[in-house]
């Protein structure tokens with residue numbers, strides 16, 4: 572499937588969630604009105620218990636145009652997240668900025684007592700992730716990280732297979748994926764805005780798929796590699812993009828996780844190959860293959876296959892691709908966040924898990940820079 576087609580599936584929502592619009596509506600603000608904010612506003616508009624009251628963007632006039640385009644009336648627009656938070660009484664915000672602004676916007680919102688739905692990746696560095704978790708703790712508010720593939724039936728099946736015990740004790744995972752050519756443009760390719768490249772754009776999805784399935788064990792050490800040959804080359808990128816390219820377009824790592832589990836990872840925005848491989852999860856009783864796609868962003872490329880022995884014979888069990896029915900993945904991501912706020916239930920995609928995802932990504936960069944394996948240290952929250 573072409574990259575855009577896969578990405579667009581996150582922008583579809585097939586049904587309106589069944590929620591009462593009676594009673595007090597949640598006042599929502601959107602921080603950053605770029606590409607992904609479109610999916611947020613679309614979903615919020617479908618939620619009868621939400622009133623979109625504010626939007627902010629650093630680019631003059633952008634938030635105003637955005638609100639007009641999406642036909643939301645009476646929304647107050649601000650030139651940055653700080654002025655929005657100072658002037659509004661909000662219940663929740665979506666942080667839809669580029670990665671390097673994730674931490675500051677999230678921390679500022681939580682410190683104002685506002686619940687936060689933060690787009691993925693959580694942020695750029697482990698230090699930022701720690702500060703985000705500390706702000707969440709002192710605020711007592713809900714923070715959910717925007718991993719909508721969590722709601723995909725195939726991703727749920729991967730977790731169910733592992734949790735069923737069919738694979739036995741897990742000891743080795745190979746994951747990752749990516750594209751032969753598929754470097755995004757815009758704010759994704761500069762250090763000052765994206766902060767991290769393929770790692771933060773699509774690498775975090777691969778990590779979440781497998782780490783969520785096995786219960787997010789703590790990462791202990793990382794030996795990482797990053798490169799930028801395609802992004803920086805005028806042979807493969809436009810001269811202007813190549814000149815400003817300052818993040819990774821390919822990364823690989825060998826990660827040791829708590830419980831003696833090995834994670835072998837690679838991710839690509841561009842390379843001379845179709846795929847860096849399927850995801851495989853090896854357990855003592857069985858193995859699971861999750862076929863890769865040509866645009867890795869949290870979907871699967873074909874049926875799952877379990878390899879196991881039955882009555883002394885080596886057999887394969889094929890699990891067909893599951894169709895997603897009901898509300899779209901994005902609506903489920905938004906709804907689960909709103910429900911956690913309203914019902915006082917735990918965050919649907921908690922920072923206590925995603926901090927490990929972020930620590931691996933940061934560990935890969937730190938190890939690549941140091942040219943050797945590094946230990947992952949996460950201070951007390």
Ligand SMILES: NC(=O)c1ccc[n+]([C@@H]2O[C@H](COP(=O)([O-])OP(=O)(O)OC[C@H]3O[C@@H](n4cnc5c(N)ncnc54)[C@H](O)[C@@H]3O)[C@@H](O)[C@H]2O)c1
Nearest residue numbers: 603605606607627628629651652668669670672690691758
């Ligand atoms: N969940 C998904 O499927 C998905 C898909 C694409 C992108 N994303 C994530 O969404 C985020 C944004 O991506 P995008 O493509 O929309 O980027 P973008 O560059 O199009 O939009 C980001 C906007 O945020 C604004 N901004 C930055 N700092 C701000 C601040 N402090 N206050 C107000 N506005 C601020 C910028 O001016 C810009 O307009 C990224 O972190 C990306 O990884 C998620």
